[in-house]
Amino acid sequence: MTVQVVCFAGLRKYFGSKTGVKVEVGSSYQSILEALAKINPEAGEVLKSCRIAVNEQFVAPDSPLKEVDTVFLIPPSSGG
Amino acid sequence: MTVQVVCFAGLRKYFGSKTGVKVEVGSSYQSILEALAKINPEAGEVLKSCRIAVNEQFVAPDSPLKEVDTVFLIPPSSGG
Amino acid sequence: MKHLQYNDIDYRTLFDGFRNPNSGAVVLFSGEVRDNNKGREVTHLEYEAYEPMADKMIAEILAEAKLRFKLNHVACVHRLGKVEISGCAVVVITGAGHRKEAYDANRFIIDRVKNEVPIWKHEFFTDGTSEWGQNCDCVTNGHEQHHEHRHEKA
């Protein structure tokens, strides 16, 4: 299936504001990060420090992917 | 000799704003506190928590009394 | 959005709202934009957020702070968009009966906001370049389920 990934801040230079990735049904959220690292290997390092949010909540990377259209890729915070 | 003692805050009810006490030449600042406790035994407890200042500096209670006219009796701080 | 805004933070009005006959101590923290960072001259910053989530997370952090500490009042506002040098990027205000709670809660809140809330700083330098900031120093508790990275002390 295809999941839309919304990117913020420093991630946009690798993937733009939004990108679609193909992942297998039944896989974990981690597989989205892996798919993105294949699309752009330069982003591999920063992807290791990113979290994924769904419905404004962080999800555990190893939890099984639910039926979602869109996930939000959250790089490390740098507010304040 | 007679030393003038300036009192602040809660001490005024025992001694007024200023009182003269007689102390022996060569004694320590502590002797001023002792003389005051004799003048008004009710102040005995609070006097134990007071410091003495001379020329806007605290003096050690056991240091020898210098030639001063006036000392300032400083009860515990309660600012802020 | 209650905790995020694109216009200047009016900390004066926020602070005046903290007058409370039960509060003996009010602490205000203002995070401001420095003209330098790690040896490089900064011209200004721009803040971006995943807005609905950031707003919700700040509200949750404040609610947790009210539970943990004995606070009468609490507020936190973070700027978005362009912030000039010496401009206020974030304000945290805490009001409590005694000063220990007001200080501790204030610091708890700003540490959590800086480390956890999806807000990002884009730094612009005098040489014309720009960079997305990293400021996680991982000093806060409640830092689990997070990310791996090399720890760089602020």
Add this chain to the structure above:
Amino acid sequence: MKHLQYNDIDYRTLFDGFRNPNSGAVVLFSGEVRDNNKGREVTHLEYEAYEPMADKMIAEILAEAKLRFKLNHVACVHRLGKVEISGCAVVVITGAGHRKEAYDANRFIIDRVKNEVPIWKHEFFTDGTSEWGQNCDCVTNGHEQHHEHRHEKA
């Protein structure tokens, strides 16, 4: 007198004076008058000081804080005379490059001012009585050459 005044403390103007391109963190503490203390209803306070000595001691505490912590700016003003409920009795402002120094210095200063400086609080209660306050909680270092008393935690 720079650090003591009989009129209202204008913390807004003080705070605005802290804008500094080197300061990433400004912390303001405001000590305010509560309408109750140890279970008794308070109508107002009056502060008295041994003025020249208190002013000098606050200046010394600020100078020490600037040395100990990396501060760009520091200020402390204490009210004297009558202060109403919710009125500001004392303000401490600290500006530093990073927040740890600004918080730590701020707390260092207010602890020292409350514990050591010859300023006294006269509390007036709703039942018409009044009492001279005691608020030394002896938590500060540098507390030697002082006084003996029973420690009562604030």
